[in-house]
Amino acid sequence: MEPDKPRIIRVRDVMTKGIISIDGMATTREAVNKMRAEKIFSLLVEKRHEDDAWGILVSQDIVKGVILPGRSLDEVNVYEIMTKPVITVPADMDIRYAVRLIYRAGIRRAPVEEKGELVGMISLISLILDENFL
Secondary structure, eight states: OOOOOOOOOBHHHHSEESOOEEOTTSBHHHHHHHHHHHTOSEEEEOOSSTTOOOEEEEHHHHIIIIITTTOOTTTOBHHHHOBOSOOOEETTSBHHHHHHHHHHTTOSEEEEEETTEEEEEEEHHHHHHOTTTO
16 A cells, blocks of 8 residues: 655645736825725736736835835835736646745745636745645
8 A cells, every 4th residue: 555645735725816906007005095905915016018017016015115215105106116027826836836936036925827817826924824735
């Protein structure tokens, strides 16, 4: 009898499904209001055209780009403080490799891609909270 092999956990098994996005021309006030309403800490920034790259706006971007310099939430557009391009993680990637990628890139979260579509979000904190992972 063969010993039980550990089950490989894929990114899709622990990701948060769905993506909440915002236009890069939106003000950071609009972004903050959306984050509060959705109870999230990041927004995917929509592509401007087919050949464009996705961006991401995280709460730390707002702190660093608006709050600390004393700027108004109404005078700063999302595109001014977002990170672009975004590092994406394949949905079928072994979660151990995804964690290494995210950690080594110095980020806390990444969109999940499957068949060319963004289908969810993975974050280091969500892994700690997910009972399938630990």
